[in-house]
Amino acid sequence: MRRMTPLLVAALLLAGLGVAGLCSAGPATALEVGQKAPDFTLPGPGGKPVKLSDLTAKGPVVVFTFIQAFTNT
Amino acid sequence: MSADHAATLDAFTKQNKISYPLLSDFRRAMLPGYDALVTDEKSPIFRYAKRAYYVIDRNGVVRYMKIQDNALDLLDPGEVLKALKDSGA
Numbered sequence: 001m002r003r004m005t006p007l008l009v010a011a012l013l014l015a016g017l018g019v020a021g022l023c024s025a026g027p028a029t030a031l032e033v034g035q036k037a038p039d040f041t042l043p044g045p046g047g048k049p050v051k052l053s054d055l056t057a058k059g060p061v062v063v064f065t066f067i068q069a070f071t072n073t
Numbered sequence: 074m075s076a077d078h079a080a081t082l083d084a085f086t087k088q089n090k091i092s093y094p095l096l097s098d099f100r101r102a103m104l105p106g107y108d109a110l111v112t113d114e115k116s117p118i119f120r121y122a123k124r125a126y127y128v129i130d131r132n133g134v135v136r137y138m139k140i141q142d143n144a145l146d147l148l149d150p151g152e153v154l155k156a157l158k159d160s161g162a
Binding site: 030031032033034035036037038039040042043044045046047050052053056057059060061062063064065066067068069070072073 | 074075076077079080081082083084085086088094095096097098099102103104106107108109118121122123124125126127128129130131132133134135136137138144145153157160
């Protein structure tokens, strides 16, 4: 039994890590091609709200995200 | 779209004469749903947008998406335009 204890502890640790890994894997419903894009309303130029579904009603929309203004990102 | 404040994006738009609207997700409301939010405790910004591209059709369906692991990896605009045409959006 003494020999088994470290093994048991290791197994429990690994199992715990596995569960933690699953929990931190992010949202279960990751966005994919073919899925409905989550609608949003965000402040645009002059702080005026811009709604995605208002834009798509007029035609296809290209959205790109970047890191920070006034940098090379 | 970035996590900058709307006023910052207005100034950025003016300085660079950008002809399309820049949207501010200062509250990080939109980015998580698009898998485009980075949390980096070492960064002074802490939570910011990834560099990502999406083509969304008239029905609000995602026709193309590309999320870059490296923020400095700019996509060729031609690739995005091609995706827009190919998508039939």
